Amino acid sequence: MHLASHEISVGPKRSEWVVRLFTDDLEDAISASLGGTKVRLERTEGRSQAEQYVRSKLTVYRGRKALTLYMDGFTYQPDAVEIRMHVDGGLPLTVTDKLLHERFEDQRNVYFVRGPKGRLDAVSTASNPKIELR
Amino acid sequence: MNTPPFAELGFYHILDVAAWDHLLFVAALIAPFAPRDYKLWLGALTAFTLGHTAAMAGQVALHLPLNERLVEGSVLATLLFTAGRVVWFKGAPKTSRRGWFGPELAVAVAFGIVHGLAFAKDLGPLLPSDPGALWAAWGWFAGGIELGQLCVVAAVFVVRWMASARGFSPKDFALSLGALTLGISLHLASQWYLV
Numbered sequence: 001m002h003l004a005s006h007e008i009s010v011g012p013k014r015s016e017w018v019v020r021l022f023t024d025d026l027e028d029a030i031s032a033s034l035g036g037t038k039v040r041l042e043r044t045e046g047r048s049q050a051e052q053y054v055r056s057k058l059t060v061y062r063g064r065k066a067l068t069l070y071m072d073g074f075t076y077q078p079d080a081v082e083i084r085m086h087v088d089g090g091l092p093l094t095v096t097d098k099l100l101h102e103r104f105e106d107q108r109n110v111y112f113v114r115g116p117k118g119r120l121d122a123v124s125t126a127s128n129p130k131i132e133l134r
Numbered sequence: 135m136n137t138p139p140f141a142e143l144g145f146y147h148i149l150d151v152a153a154w155d156h157l158l159f160v161a162a163l164i165a166p167f168a169p170r171d172y173k174l175w176l177g178a179l180t181a182f183t184l185g186h187t188a189a190m191a192g193q194v195a196l197h198l199p200l201n202e203r204l205v206e207g208s209v210l211a212t213l214l215f216t217a218g219r220v221v222w223f224k225g226a227p228k229t230s231r232r233g234w235f236g237p238e239l240a241v242a243v244a245f246g247i248v249h250g251l252a253f254a255k256d257l258g259p260l261l262p263s264d265p266g267a268l269w270a271a272w273g274w275f276a277g278g279i280e281l282g283q284l285c286v287v288a289a290v291f292v293v294r295w296m297a298s299a300r301g302f303s304p305k306d307f308a309l310s311l312g313a314l315t316l317g318i319s320l321h322l323a324s325q326w327y328l329v
Contacts, residue, residue, distance in 0.1 A: 001146055003143070108142075114266070
């Protein structure tokens with residue numbers, strides 16, 4: 001099973017978001033999206049490549065309004081990369097998460113959400129990439 | 135109701151056909167037991183789960199510098215030991231006849247720790263930083279492992295019952311399963327240690 005994880009802390013004014021992906025999985029996916037170009041995320045262009053990929057695969061709505069994913073930080077480690085983001089406002093959020101689904105059929109993106117009413121868990125899969133957070 | 139993601143992960147961590155080590159380990163561990171010995175095999179499985187989960191949690195928290203090859207080789211060694219023991223005692227390890235609850239628990243915990251250390255590197259980087267979510271993840275993961283192991287146990291007991299209906303004694307069944315597991319383990323070991 002291939003995994004990635006999202007950790008979202010929902011606040012009244014903004015929701016802090018951390019996505020963690022295995023480095024080799026993400027490099028594979030970005031490389032494939034670039035037509036096979038070798039990708040090394042520890043290089044200077046790694047951050048922008050990773051952020052661009054995440055933006056292309058992750059969409060967030062509140063109702064019918066598409067929300068902007070603000071990229072706040074990027075941490076590279078040989079095992080995994082961490083991308084810190086935020087969206088304005090709190091719940092509800094409708095997330096369509098297709099991260100790495102095009103590469104791995106068994107990809108599961110796990111959500112840990114700490115909201116005003118407690119914790120929520122959810123999973124995005126290739127067959128069901130949509131997550132409703134309320 | 136959705137299955138908690140980490141319960142699913144724990145469940146498929148055991149029942150992943152691509153990762154034979156856990157399947158074989160559980161099969162070899164319970165080979166000498168009958169369903170009525172549930173205190174023994176359930177105790178051993180639970181001890182394994184606790185060791186596995188505690189080791190993963192500890193390694194994720196402490197980041198001990200471990201030699202990956204050594205840890206993975208040790209996983210294989212636990213498999214060889216467990217299967218080898220069943221074969222050595224011809225399907226009826228002495229300890230099982232004496233009620234070896236204590237030593238068996240210790241062995242299961244130790245082996246759980248080794249298996250947990252091997253998997254920590256695969257899961258650790260993705261775990262949440264929020265302590266509540268982290269504890270919940272570990273709890274569900276352990277529950278998923280336990281449930282996965284119980285499925286393996288159920289499958290072994292079904293085959294055991296079928297073998298018994300065709301005249302196999304429990305001892306012969308255990309010896310056959312132990313020998314099969316040992317053979318596969320030796321094959322895996324030859325690939326691992328000699329390469």
